[in-house]
Amino acid sequence: MSGNASDAPLAVLKPSQPRRWAGIATLGLLGGLLVAIGVAGEASPVWQVIFVATGVGVLWSAARMRMATSRNVILTREALATSDGIHIARVDNVRTVERGVFALKPSNGFLVRLEAPEAPAAWAPGLYWRRGTFVGIGGVVSSGQARAMAEILSLLIHDRLPERDD
Numbered sequence: 629m630s631g632n633a634s635d636a637p638l639a640v641l642k643p644s645q646p647r648r649w650a651g652i653a654t655l656g657l658l659g660g661l662l663v664a665i666g667v668a669g670e671a672s673p674v675w676q677v678i679f680v681a682t683g684v685g686v687l688w689s690a691a692r693m694r695m696a697t698s699r700n701v702i703l704t705r706e707a708l709a710t711s712d713g714i715h716i717a718r719v720d721n722v723r724t725v726e727r728g729v730f731a732l733k734p735s736n737g738f739l740v741r742l743e744a745p746e747a748p749a750a751w752a753p754g755l756y757w758r759r760g761t762f763v764g765i766g767g768v769v770s771s772g773q774a775r776a777m778a779e780i781l782s783l784l785i786h787d788r789l790p791e792r793d794d
Contacts, residue, residue, distance in 0.1 A: 638784075639777040640711075641701040643754060647736075647768035648697045651754055652690050659686035689753055696752035697768055703777050705784065708740070708765070716756055717763050721746055725782045727775065737766010738778040 662683030666676045700711040708716040717740060726739040733739040734756075740763040749759045754767035766774050 635704055635706070637702050637704055639703040639773070639780045641703075641765065641769050641773050641777050643697040643700070643768045644770050648693075648754065651697075651768050652694050655686055655690035655693060659683045659688075659690060662686060692751075693753040693768075697754045699752075699755070701756060701765060701769075701777070703781060708763070708781075710752070710755070714750075714752075715747060716750075716758060716765075717742060718746060719781070719784050722781065722785050723761075725778050725785070727778050732762075732764070734764045734766035736769050736771040737764060737774045739764055740781070 660683065662679050664683075665671070666679030666681075666683060669676065671679065699714075701716065702709055702711055703719075705719060707718050710716065721742045721744060722740055723743050724741045726733065726741065731739045742761040742763065745760045747758060749757075751757045755769070756766075757764045765777070
C-alpha cells in the first residue's frame, strides 16, 4: 500500500469460516449425490445425463466458492475491491445502498445500486455478484461486518451528495 489516505481500508468483510465450510460442504455433498444418482443407472439415460451434468455444475460451484471465499472484500474511500485486487465497484459510482428485508441481496449482506455499469458481470459465490448496475455483497460473511460496511458506504455516498435546501 502506498500510504495514501484513499487507499486505507475503511471496512473489511471477511468470510465466516464455519459458514464458508458449511456452504462448500453442502454444495459438494449435493453435487456428489447428483453424480452418484446419475451414475447408478436407475433412471432413464436422459435423466442420468441431467443428473450427472447438474452434479458436475454444483461441484464446480463448490470449487468456485472455495476459491472466492478465500479472500476478503475491502472498502476504501475510492472503491470496493477484493483483498487480491479484483475491482468490484467505485464508490463515486454508487447511487444507493440497500439492506432492507425486501432488497434482492445475498444473505447477511447488502445490495449496491450503481449510477452506471462499470464492469462486466461477475460472480464470486459466497462473497459478491455484479450485474449491470447492481452489486450484491454478502453470502457466507458476518452480518455484523456487512452491516458496518454498508453503513460506512452509505455515509461515504451521503457525504458526496450536494446540500439541498428543503
